[in-house]
Amino acid sequence: MPEMKLPTRAEDFAEWYNQIVLRAELADYAPVRGCMIVRPYGWNLWENITEALDRRFKRTGHVNAAFPMLIPRSFIEKEKSHVAGFSPELAVVTHGGGEELEEPLVIRPTSETIIGHAYAKWIQSYRDLPVLINQWNSVVRWELRTRLFLRTLEFYWQEGHTAHATREEAEAETRQMLDIYTDFAVTEAAIPVIPGRKSASERFAGADETYSIEAMMGDGKALQAGTSHHLGQNFAKAFEICYLDRSGVLQHCWTTSWGLSTRFIGAVIMTHGDDQGLILPPRLAPFQAVITPIFKDDQEKAGVLAAAEKLLAALVDAGLRVKLDAREGVSPGFKFNDWEMRGVPLRIEIGPKDVTKESVVLARRDRLGKEGKQFAPQAGLAATVTKLLEEIQRSLLSRALEFRKSNTVETSDYEEFKSAVEKGFALSWWCGDSGCEEKIKEETKATMRCIPIEQAGGSGKCVYCGRPAGEKSIFARAY
RNA sequence: CGGGGCGUAGCGUAGCCUGGUAGCGCGCUUGGUUCGGGACCAAGAGGUCGGAGGUUCAAAUCCUCUCGCCCCGACCA
Structure with missing residues (x-):
């Protein structure tokens, strides 16, 4: 497919x-x-x-x-x-x-x-x-x-x-x-x-x-x-x-x-987002977690759904935004992929084995595969989920921050500047002259995004014209 | 507005060159078997081929006009 x-x-x-x-x-x-x-x-x-x-x-x-x-x-x-x-x-x-x-x-x-x-x-x-x-x-x-x-x-x-x-x-x-x-x-x-x-x-x-x-x-x-x-x-x-x-x-x-x-x-x-689809930060996600029930026959279905409903109620009572995906005729595997594509931060799997063991499987959206999966007891699940969501929220921020860092170059000359804006941000001394800004745009398609409030201090030479500059600016190609 | 691409079933498309009255995949409906990482079988429903005009015995297909959408650029949150 x-x-x-x-x-x-x-x-x-x-x-x-x-x-x-x-x-x-x-x-x-x-x-x-x-x-x-x-x-x-x-x-x-x-x-x-x-x-x-x-x-x-x-x-x-x-x-x-x-x-x-x-x-x-x-x-x-x-x-x-x-x-x-x-x-x-x-x-x-x-x-x-x-x-x-x-x-x-x-x-x-x-x-x-x-x-x-x-x-x-x-x-x-x-x-x-x-x-x-x-x-x-x-x-x-x-x-x-x-x-x-x-x-x-x-x-x-x-x-x-x-x-x-x-x-x-x-x-x-x-x-x-x-x-x-x-x-x-x-x-x-x-x-x-x-x-x-x-x-x-x-x-x-x-x-x-x-x-x-x-x-x-x-x-x-x-x-x-x-x-x-x-x-x-x-x-x-x-x-x-x-x-x-x-x-x-x-x-x-x-x-x-x-x-x-x-x-x-x-x-x-x-x-x-990643190649699998959307990843929503837990604090903004419409659904912070989706419960995916797993069963083979009607008997299993009854037990699993009853347990899932109970968990849903407990999680919702704890103030969490949770959906129970009880769709018929769609396999669990399909649901996994579907909710991953739609960016739900956490998946809660519950099947017959979990019902017996009074546990669930938690799968993090930010870490796909085995690495992001863990078993958790049904008792006190709301607290476990809340904590995990906070951790996902933190990890998304630090991942994004890391990405920005690794794609930001504090440029020392125009050549370096040009290659920096090919794939990220250039943080560069800029004299403040709109002529330089215009030339840079023409030559590199990068625009002056902002002069960050936070400045490391010091002074240098404008990355384009070499005249004295008191502040560093962010240049990048922009949406 | 300039450049490129495209309009055929809900979605994605084949057919167009070389006219002969529309096919496939997904989805949908029903029944059955499945179900711990994108299931399978069977039977169905669904199309004025973007629109208008023309050529022709005959147009999704050829010609003219027209409408719309997507992508790239100029403009911009």
């Missing part, structure tokens, strides 16, 4: 990725080019992502709201670099109720403008600040080339929009959210990310400063997994978001915005 096998990552990484998304039933193509249907398994993963993030947002004082999807086109045009950045990819509604609209409406590509409009009405005094609002929604950007999860015309995300009295406070907020994304990626998704600052050319349209978390995918390419923007007073001035300060002087606010999208699912797939 050759069609059951996925292409390997080495053979064709892009095809491997597509096949996983479709076959693991994370998403499907929609009838409109570039749009996707997120299937229940994929949406469940997204729900777990949203819960983990939302918890962090609320803990830091943010509240959720919902702003409209349709935005007057004139709004987009109010902030000059915002227009320039977004107009080529706008979807525009020109008709409604059978009539041509007086003013076309754009389907939000992001909500700075409409939220800016609202903030201008709501904010009067320094006492109204800060405003810390987030919304979970979808946005539309008319991209030319799309890929499931990584870049779709419509994508789901959260966008946080905050307004502050001072530059310092807005900067602190921007950095706080970057830290939250970093913590989320590392803790929940076991994806090591590099938080850093974007170059001017990679900045969000309308931002003074853009920060991002950058992750290395299984093919060595970089993926921007979340962004946090310090918008300065640009939108405050365009939308007249003003407040009266303590001394009675009218001031413009300082605003921020930050977002993380369903693209993150792409990051999970490409960070942890």
Whole structure:
């Protein structure tokens, strides 16, 4: 059955990725080019992502709201670099109720403008600040080339929009959210990310400063997994978001915005997946474990299923997300492969022998074959599984970190740089000049991913032009 | 928009060059035997061959137009 096998990552990484998304039933193509249907398994993963993030947002004082999807086109045009950045990819509604609209409406590509409009009405005094609002929604950007999860015309995300009295406070907020994304990626998704600052050319349209978390995918390419923007007073001035300060002087606010999208699912797939399929980090997996019953006849079936049901109840009571795969007419071997492909972190096998011995077999997804298998007593299984899941979570993180390390080169010259970005990250002195950045892109296809917040210190010479550089930057080919 | 590939059953495809009225694998349904790493046997259901027009006695096949999708590039979370 050759069609059951996925292409390997080495053979064709892009095809491997597509096949996983479709076959693991994370998403499907929609009838409109570039749009996707997120299937229940994929949406469940997204729900777990949203819960983990939302918890962090609320803990830091943010509240959720919902702003409209349709935005007057004139709004987009109010902030000059915002227009320039977004107009080529706008979807525009020109008709409604059978009539041509007086003013076309754009389907939000992001909500700075409409939220800016609202903030201008709501904010009067320094006492109204800060405003810390987030919304979970979808946005539309008319991209030319799309890929499931990584870049779709419509994508789901959260966008946080905050307004502050001072530059310092807005900067602190921007950095706080970057830290939250970093913590989320590392803790929940076991994806090591590099938080850093974007170059001017990679900045969000309308931002003074853009920060991002950058992750290395299984093919060595970089993926921007979340962004946090310090918008300065640009939108405050365009939308007249003003407040009266303590001394009675009218001031413009300082605003921020930050977002993380369903693209993150792409990051999970490409960070942890192997040639067998998806590997989901236990903390985000829709099913943390799947119980696979094994039996020959009706008598065995009755005993095994009864024991499996009991285990399921105990595990679910312990707060674990567990599925019992009681499908008829599908062999255990098929189920093993199926759930491995779908990335379930742990498999619990229970057959007649285990029923007798009051044990189960635990098989780790991150270590295939005999090596990842162990017997465990049914008594106290929830505790055993919980511990094992934590261990799998840790091991996925350290494996990903190890992979990134071994594919990152601190380059000392341009030749070394060129070969480094062929298969991973280059960490290099960069003078900060956009001319060098542009040349590097032309010559190597690598872009400046970020200037890591964490710097080892010292100074050196720009990897391209040799002029003095005070910081090292990450360069890589990117998604 | 440029380059490449492709539209035939739910999915993957053969047939197209050299026209003669559609085949295979997977999946699906039913019954039976299986079941500790992708089971097997038997019997079934399922197709206006992307769409429109043309050539012809006859079109999945030849011609024209058209729609759509995927991959690579420019753009981008």
